[in-house]
Amino acid sequence: MEKVLDVRELKVALRRDVHRSETEILKGVEFSIGKKESLALVGESGSGKTLTAMTVMGLLPENMSVKKGEVLLCGRDILKMSQQELRDVRGVKAGMIFQEPSSYLNPVFTAGNQIFEAIKDTSLSVKEKKKRCIDVLKDVGFTEDIYYRYPHQLSGGQQQRVMIAIALVNNPSLLIADEPTTALDVTTAAGIIELLKILMERYGLSLLFITHDISLVSNFVDKIAVMYAGRIVEITDAKMTMDMPLHPYTEKLIACLPERYNSGEKIKTIEGSVPDFHNLPSGCPFHPRCPYVMEICRKSEPPVVKKYGILVRCFKYGMSMET
Numbered sequence: 001m002e003k004v005l006d007v008r009e010l011k012v013a014l015r016r017d018v019h020r021s022e023t024e025i026l027k028g029v030e031f032s033i034g035k036k037e038s039l040a041l042v043g044e045s046g047s048g049k050t051l052t053a054m055t056v057m058g059l060l061p062e063n064m065s066v067k068k069g070e071v072l073l074c075g076r077d078i079l080k081m082s083q084q085e086l087r088d089v090r091g092v093k094a095g096m097i098f099q100e101p102s103s104y105l106n107p108v109f110t111a112g113n114q115i116f117e118a119i120k121d122t123s124l125s126v127k128e129k130k131k132r133c134i135d136v137l138k139d140v141g142f143t144e145d146i147y148y149r150y151p152h153q154l155s156g157g158q159q160q161r162v163m164i165a166i167a168l169v170n171n172p173s174l175l176i177a178d179e180p181t182t183a184l185d186v187t188t189a190a191g192i193i194e195l196l197k198i199l200m201e202r203y204g205l206s207l208l209f210i211t212h213d214i215s216l217v218s219n220f221v222d223k224i225a226v227m228y229a230g231r232i233v234e235i236t237d238a239k240m241t242m243d244m245p246l247h248p249y250t251e252k253l254i255a256c257l258p259e260r261y262n263s264g265e266k267i268k269t270i271e272g273s274v275p276d277f278h279n280l281p282s283g284c285p286f287h288p289r290c291p292y293v294m295e296i297c298r299k300s301e302p303p304v305v306k307k308y309g310i311l312v313r314c315f316k317y318g319m320s321m322e323t
């Protein structure tokens with residue numbers, strides 16, 4: 001299958017000015033997304049999901065740097081591109097939407113203006129650009145009048161749809177959605193997910209969907225990659241993950257889902273705390289929270305092994321690739 005995004009052994013470090021020391025945050029992230037395929041990157045707060053997305057967009061913060069790896073977007077390594085090349089690629093090959101649309105929309109320009117300004121094709125006339133804006137507004141379920149509205153005149157769900165219009169106006173191959181529904185109520189969130197499904201079909205899009213809520217994506221994406229402390233610990237088909245989670249962390253994420261326990265019970269969360277990158281546990285970073293912990297888990301980091309066709313990082317499944 002043709003790969004739209006191929007992330008290989010990506011390592012990203014944070015520079016800490018005081019000590020001039022570096023802390024590795026992304027520790028060899030690997031996944032790929034095929035044409036028209038969708039992958040959800042799932043994990044608790046701080047696991048490195050947004051950083052992964054930002055690296056793909058060539059938008060790492062100043063204090064972060066790539067130490068290793070390749071990020072092939074439509075076959076070209078974005079890590080080798082100049083700032084100008086990145087600007088040309090951004091939006092055209094990959095578009096991105098975020099959790100808080102209000103903080104990305106400019107309050108003094110209309111929705112239409114902001115979509116118009118995002119168009120990168122300089123060969124289009126003003127009239128053609130305007131037509132493209134109206135078309136993309138219709139694609140996200142609006143009528144033409146939204147073009148002239150200011151962000152404060154729009155609801156959260158409508159603002160997110162304007163962000164989707166901006167992300168899609170250049171017809172990208174990949175859409176990255178970073179917790180796009182977290183700030184919305186349940187019904188509006190469901191509407192955004194439905195819209196994304198339709199747009200994937202219409203635009204032939206590939207999707208990287210980031211969320212901490214595995215239940216949100218289990219019936220919607222093709223693949224799920226579970227992230228823990230800067231590594232992908234399990235990656236396979238979404239249905240497989242839900243039916244037969246292999247990694248103890250994935251198992252816990254699923255066991256904590258509201259539909260898995262009776263109403264009236266307290267909301268469950270995974271015991272223990274999310275690890276601190278500056279002070280990671282030895283061995284497998286999940287071992288202090290793991291019910292299956294063995295001696296080796298405290299000493300060594302588990303390699304990736306393949307079990308039932310699933311790639312997983314856990315000593316429960318052995319120590320090498322052959323199974």
Ligand SMILES: Nc1ncnc2c1ncn2[C@@H]1O[C@H](COP(=O)(O)OP(=O)(O)OP(=O)(O)O)[C@@H](O)[C@H]1O
Binds near residue numbers: 061
């Ligand atoms: N600009 C930054 N400066 C310093 N540390 C950062 C910066 N951005 C992210 N980090 C750290 O890197 C780690 C991963 O952050 P990231 O934002 O990728 O997490 P996330 O999985 O997206 O979490 P969330 O679900 O809360 O959005 C966190 O420990 C975070 O504190």
Ligand SMILES: [Mg+2]
Binds near residue numbers: 049051
């Ligand atoms: Mg994030």
